[in-house]
Amino acid sequence: MELFPHIKRQDTAVYRAITGEEKRQAEGLELIPSENYVSRAVREANASSLTNKYSEGYPGRRYYGGQEYTDAVETIAIERAKKLFGATFANVQPHAGAPANIGMYFGLLEPGDTVLGMDLSHGGHLTHGHPVTYLTKIFRFVRYKMKNVETGEIDYDEMRKVAKKEKPKILLAGYSAYPRELDYAKFVKIAEEVGAYSVMDVAHIAGLIAGKAVKNPFDYGFDVMTTTTHKTLRGPRGGMILTRENADIAKKMDKAIFPGLQGGPLMHNIAAKAVCFGEALSPKFRVYAKQILKNAKAMEKVFAKHSVRMIAGGTSNHLILADVYGSLGISGKDAETLLDEVGITLNKNSIADDTRSPMDPSGIRFGTPAITTRGFKEKESARVAEIMVETLKHKTDKKRHRVAREEIRRLCKKFPIPASFV
Ligand SMILES: *Cc1c(COP(=O)(O)O)cnc(C)c1O
DSSP states (O other), X not given: OOSSHHHHHHOXXXXXXXXXXXXXXXXXXXXXXXXXXXXXXXXXXXXXGGGGOOOOEETTEESSSOOXXXXXXXXXXXXXXXXXXXXXXXXXOOSSHHHHHHHHHHHHOOTTOEEEEEOGGGTOOGGGTOTTSTHHXXXXXXXXXXXXXXXXXXXXXXXXXXXXXXXXXXXXXXOSSOOSOOOHHHHXXXXXXXXXXXXXXXXXXHHHHHTTSSOOGGGGTOSEEXXXXXXXXXXXXXXXXXXXXXXXXXXXXXXXXXXXXXXXXXXXXXHHXXXXXXXXXXXXXXXXXHHHHHHHHHHHHHHHHTTOOBGGGSOSSSEEEEEHHHHHSOOXXXXXXXXXXXXXXXXXXXXXXXXXXXXXOSEEEEESHHHHHTTOOHHHHHHHHHHHHHHHHTTTOHHHHHHHHHHHHHHHHHSOOOSOOO
C-alpha cells in the first residue's frame, strides 16, 4: 500500500520530508525518553475530518453548531481519561504539555504568587519556572533539590523549610529528567502544612501510572495532575489536566484552558487521545508499562557493569541519566552526535549541579518507552546498552561504528514499529 498518495501527487517537497522521517524512524532506535510510536488507529484519528471542526467550549456547552460528533468524541476521551487515572475530572483540550501547565498555573494562581518546584538542573521542566519562560515574569518560582545526587533522594526537610518560609500556593512535583519515585505522602503532607495545592506534572510517566507500573499520585492525595499524552502514554502529541474530588479546582481548570488560554480545541487530536486512552485501558498496556521498567533496569545493569556514573544511582522508571563526561571522558553533545551516527537517537542533558554548559553538558538522557513499543525485551535492551558504552569508549574507531550501525539496522528490521497494540 502506498502511503500518503495525495501528498505525493500534490507536494513533492513535503512528501520527501514526511517519507524521510518515516524511514528515519523505521531504521533507527529511538531512545529519547519522551518519544514513542503511536498506533495506526491513533494516526487515523489524527488525520480525520474532525480537523475541520470548530468546537469552542465543552461538550454540551459550545459556541458553534454541528457538535453531535465532537461532543461524543470529547466525552469518550474525558471518561476514559478519568478511568485510566482514577480522576473525577479531566480536561483533554490542552494542545500540549506546556499549555496544560500554563493553564493550571493561571487557574490556581494570581500574578505574583509563588510556586515551589524542583531545581531545574535536578530534573525540572522549562515550564516549571525556567528564567527563559514568560511564566517567570508573572509568578515567583522557588526551588527544592535532591539531597543526595547519588541516590536521588529528595531533601524533604529542606522542602518543608523553604515551603514554610516562602508560602507557595503550589507545591509542584514531576520532572523531565528524574529517574526515581517521590515519597508522595510526604510531599502532600508538606503541601497541606503550608496550605498549598499539591500538583504533579506526570508528563513523562503518565503511561507508567496508567499501566500501574508505578504509583498513582492521586492515591496519596494530590490535588491536580498535568500531563502530555505523547510520551509513555503513547498517544498523539497533546496535553491534559486531571483532578480529583475538588469540583472548585475542576471548574478553575476548565475556565483557564478555555476561554482563558486557548481557542478552538483540536478535535482530531482529541479523537486520537480517545483512541490512545482506549488502548491504554487494555490489559496489554499494563504488560507494556511493566516491560518499559524491566528494559530500563536491563540497561542500568550494563552501565553499572561498565562503571558509568548514573544520576540517582540508576533508575526506577523509564529513563537513565548518565554522566558520560565524568565516566567516559566524552561530552554529552559529542555522545549524542556519535550515537546518532550508529543509529541511536537520544539527547544530551545537564546533570545535577553540572559544571558544563547546557549546550554541551556532562550527561546523556535516554529511556525505553519507544524500544519497548517495538517489542524489545531485556536481552535486546541490554545489547543496545552494550553498543552504546562500547561506541562511547572507542569514539574514534570508525570501523566499530560501522559494525554497530549495521547491528542496529538488523535489530530495527527484526523489531519493526507495530501498527497496532490491541
Ligand atoms: C515534556 C514535558 C512537558 C511539556 O510538554 P510539551 O508537550 O513539550 O509542551 C511538561 N512537563 C514535563 C515534566 C515534561 O517532561
